[in-house]
Amino acid sequence: MQISRYSAPEFDPYGDNRQTDTDAGWRAPVAPGPLAAVLSLPGSKSLTNRELVLAALADGSSTLRAPLWSRDSELMIEGLRALGTRFERREGHGGFGDDLVVTPADELLGSTTIDCGLAGTVMRFLPPVAALALGPTTFDGDEGARRRPMGGSIEALRALGVDLDDDGRGALPFTVHGTGRVAGGEVAIDASASSQFVSGLLLSAPRFERGLDLRHTGERLPSLPHIEMTIAALAARGVEVEQPERGRWRVAPGTIRAIDVDIEPDLSNAAPFLVAALVAGGSVTITGWPSETTQVGAQLAELLPLFGARVERAESRLTVHAPEPGADGGRGIRGVDLDLSEAGELVPNLVALAALADGPSTFTGIGHIRHHETDRLAALAAELNGLGGRVTELDDGLRVEPAPLHGGPWRAYADHRMATSGAIVGLAVPGVVVDDIDSTSKTLPQFTQLWGKLLA
Ligand SMILES: O=C(O)C1=C[C@@H](OP(=O)(O)O)[C@@H](O)[C@H](O)C1
Numbered sequence: 222m223q224i225s226r227y228s229a230p231e232f233d234p235y236g237d238n239r240q241t242d243t244d245a246g247w248r249a250p251v252a253p254g255p256l257a258a259v260l261s262l263p264g265s266k267s268l269t270n271r272e273l274v275l276a277a278l279a280d281g282s283s284t285l286r287a288p289l290w291s292r293d294s295e296l297m298i299e300g301l302r303a304l305g306t307r308f309e310r311r312e313g314h315g316g317f318g319d320d321l322v323v324t325p326a327d328e329l330l331g332s333t334t335i336d337c338g339l340a341g342t343v344m345r346f347l348p349p350v351a352a353l354a355l356g357p358t359t360f361d362g363d364e365g366a367r368r369r370p371m372g373g374s375i376e377a378l379r380a381l382g383v384d385l386d387d388d389g390r391g392a393l394p395f396t397v398h399g400t401g402r403v404a405g406g407e408v409a410i411d412a413s414a415s416s417q418f419v420s421g422l423l424l425s426a427p428r429f430e431r432g433l434d435l436r437h438t439g440e441r442l443p444s445l446p447h448i449e450m451t452i453a454a455l456a457a458r459g460v461e462v463e464q465p466e467r468g469r470w471r472v473a474p475g476t477i478r479a480i481d482v483d484i485e486p487d488l489s490n491a492a493p494f495l496v497a498a499l500v501a502g503g504s505v506t507i508t509g510w511p512s513e514t515t516q517v518g519a520q521l522a523e524l525l526p527l528f529g530a531r532v533e534r535a536e537s538r539l540t541v542h543a544p545e546p547g548a549d550g551g552r553g554i555r556g557v558d559l560d561l562s563e564a565g566e567l568v569p570n571l572v573a574l575a576a577l578a579d580g581p582s583t584f585t586g587i588g589h590i591r592h593h594e595t596d597r598l599a600a601l602a603a604e605l606n607g608l609g610g611r612v613t614e615l616d617d618g619l620r621v622e623p624a625p626l627h628g629g630p631w632r633a634y635a636d637h638r639m640a641t642s643g644a645i646v647g648l649a650v651p652g653v654v655v656d657d658i659d660s661t662s663k664t665l666p667q668f669t670q671l672w673g674k675l676l677a
């Protein structure tokens with residue numbers, strides 16, 4: 222059975238209510254008035270792509286219930302399939318597509334090429350798996366993917382005894398010459414450019430002959446919650462990750478258990494919808510909000526009140542209410558001063574919100590997001606300033622000062638979160654046109670339909 226690439230699921234629960242496309246792109250709809258939306262969202266990218274890798278390395282078949290179906294997860298599926306993993310779609314009941322049964326290969330086989338697209342999880346999680354496969358595996362991706370740092374993965378694999386050909390830039394493309402076994406053992410890397418170097422090694426580590434003793438040598442380690450998510454996903458499959466000190470992880474060789482897992486909704490993809498409540502007024506509710514989670518998007522419940530929102534939890538729903546209007550009758554969005562080193566993937570949407578605030582904001586601790594889908598600090602400054610904003614790049618962040626915005630083009634840079642940030646600004650500013658709204662298919666192919674439902 223073939224799994225289509227980059228596709229929205231066959232079943233569209235909200236019907237086709239896309240906004241009109243113009244030649245220049247997608248005209249972001251202005252909010253018609255205060256919102257009263259209740260939305261469900263598809264599965265988490267980060268959870269889905271971890272579970273796909275672990276399921277492929279496990280000791281039997283695993284079922285992923287309500288996984289994400291998007292470009293990033295489909296690239297992960299295709300990559301694992303190329304190495305011999307088997308997949309079977311089963312009818313799901315979550316409303317966003319099928320469940321997925323994953324059966325590990327009897328023997329992982331290389332002699333293949335893996336397209337990473339622009340997915341950090343694919344380019345950092347699969348090379349260690351390819352090292353466990355017999356035969357060469359070449360990794361490449363989109364043009365933008367060749368600019369994303371890969372040095373941490375490349376150097377670590379070499380230090381663990383893996384033969385690898387690259388052009389010395391510490392980036393895609395490269396070839397992993399898998400021999401069916403990885404010696405493993407001690408390794409030190411600088412993961413300050415991406416936590417995914419650490420997560421990728423940890424996910425495969427139980428299959429290394431001597432396991433893994435990994436140390437981070439850099440000064441900063443971004444996105445710690447994502448490493449905690451990796452550790453929790455391993456623990457659920459019977460693998461303990463010891464942390465003898467900060468920035469060090471030990472994994473003993475052993476079995477990764479096959480289990481069935483429910484994938485939580487993507488809480489980082491909840492950000493544009495929840496932020497919309499502050500911009501448009503009214504309230505937005507997301508259903509299926511987990512009571513406990515390792516997803517960094519859960520921090521929205523604490524972050525959005527700093528901007529003036531009121532957040533309410535009731536059973537499995539999270540509701541964000543708009544702030545009280547300001548003295549001038551404006552939106553009442555407050556400026557913030559935030560270190561977002563843990564939550565880099567929330568930055569674009571929160572910066573879009575800050576651009577509509579009454580006071581200035583400073584975001585720090587996020588130099589690493591220059592290495593995300595695009596240089597997000599440069600991209601946010603360029604696009605907001607292009608609409609009249611006053612955004613200044615800092616070494617490790619952004620300063621956003623209030624300024625009246627006007628309509629105009631908004632470039633997405635193939636970055637799903639830049640695209641959704643343009644949609645946020647467009648709620649308040651007529652005439653914002655996002656050049657590539659389809660970039661949202663990276664993690665949320667239903668974005669425009671859900672945005673239509675938000676505003677209906
Ligand atoms: O492991 C993961 O699933 C992710 C880790 C983070 O990467 P960085 O540490 O490179 O920021 C995050 O920003 C990305 O969206 C997803």
Ligand SMILES: C=C(OP(=O)(O)O)C(=O)O
Pocket residue numbers: 339340341342565566593594638664
């Ligand atoms: C940084 C992100 O993606 P990736 O998994 O490609 O690193 C993101 O989704 O914000």
